[in-house]
Amino acid sequence: MEIAELKAIIEGLLFASGDEGITVKQLKGILNISEETVSHLIEELKYEYERIDRGIMIMESNEVLHLTTKPEHSEYYKKLLEVPQSSRMSQAALETLAIIAYRQPITKTEIEELRGVKSDRPVQTLVARSLIEEIGRKESIGRPILYGTSKDFLTYFGLTSLEELPPLPETGESEDVNQEADLFFERFNEELELDNE
Structure with a gap:
C-alpha cells in the first residue's frame, strides 16, 4: 500500500x-x-x-x-457555537423531549404509548441534536434502549440540573403532564426563534 x-x-x-x-x-x-x-x-x-x-x-x-x-x-469556533443551530423543533420533537425529560429513563415504546403515535423520527431528531442519549438497556424482553436527556439538553435550556425543570401538576393524567411540559419547551423554542431573527 x-x-x-x-x-x-x-x-x-x-x-x-x-x-x-x-x-x-x-x-x-x-x-x-x-x-x-x-x-x-x-x-x-x-x-x-x-x-x-x-x-x-x-x-x-x-x-x-x-x-x-x-x-x-479558537475565536472562530466560539462564534460557531454562539450561532444557534437550526431554528424551531417540531411539535412532535417537543412532545417527545418533554416526555423523556420528565419520565427518564424511558424506552421508545413507552414514549409511543404516552404520545399515542410512532416516535422514531422525533427520537432520531433529538439524538442528532444531542439533546437525548442512550443511557442503557431495560431489563426486559428484547432489552430495549433507555433514553435520557444529555448535558447538552441542560445547556440548551439554560438549566444546571433536571431539578430546575418546572414542576408538573400533581395529577395522574398523563395528558395534563404532557401539556404542561410542552408549554415549557415551546416557550424556549419561541425564544430561540426570536434570537435567530
Whole structure:
C-alpha cells in the first residue's frame, strides 16, 4: 500500500475515532504494519498539519491520538457555537423531549404509548441534536434502549440540573403532564426563534 494511502487511512481513522481517540497500537493492528511505520506516518501527518493553510492537528494525550482543531483558530469556533443551530423543533420533537425529560429513563415504546403515535423520527431528531442519549438497556424482553436527556439538553435550556425543570401538576393524567411540559419547551423554542431573527 502506498504511503499517501496509509496516511489517508490514518487520517480517516483519527477522525472516525472522535473524542475517544485511537492509539498507535490500534492503528498498527488495523493497518497490519509495524509500530515504527505508524509512528513515522503520524509524524508526517503532524508536520503536514502544521502548515498555515491547514485547520486541524494531531494531539497526543496519554498515548491516545486525537484529531483536533488548531487552538489559534479558537475565536472562530466560539462564534460557531454562539450561532444557534437550526431554528424551531417540531411539535412532535417537543412532545417527545418533554416526555423523556420528565419520565427518564424511558424506552421508545413507552414514549409511543404516552404520545399515542410512532416516535422514531422525533427520537432520531433529538439524538442528532444531542439533546437525548442512550443511557442503557431495560431489563426486559428484547432489552430495549433507555433514553435520557444529555448535558447538552441542560445547556440548551439554560438549566444546571433536571431539578430546575418546572414542576408538573400533581395529577395522574398523563395528558395534563404532557401539556404542561410542552408549554415549557415551546416557550424556549419561541425564544430561540426570536434570537435567530
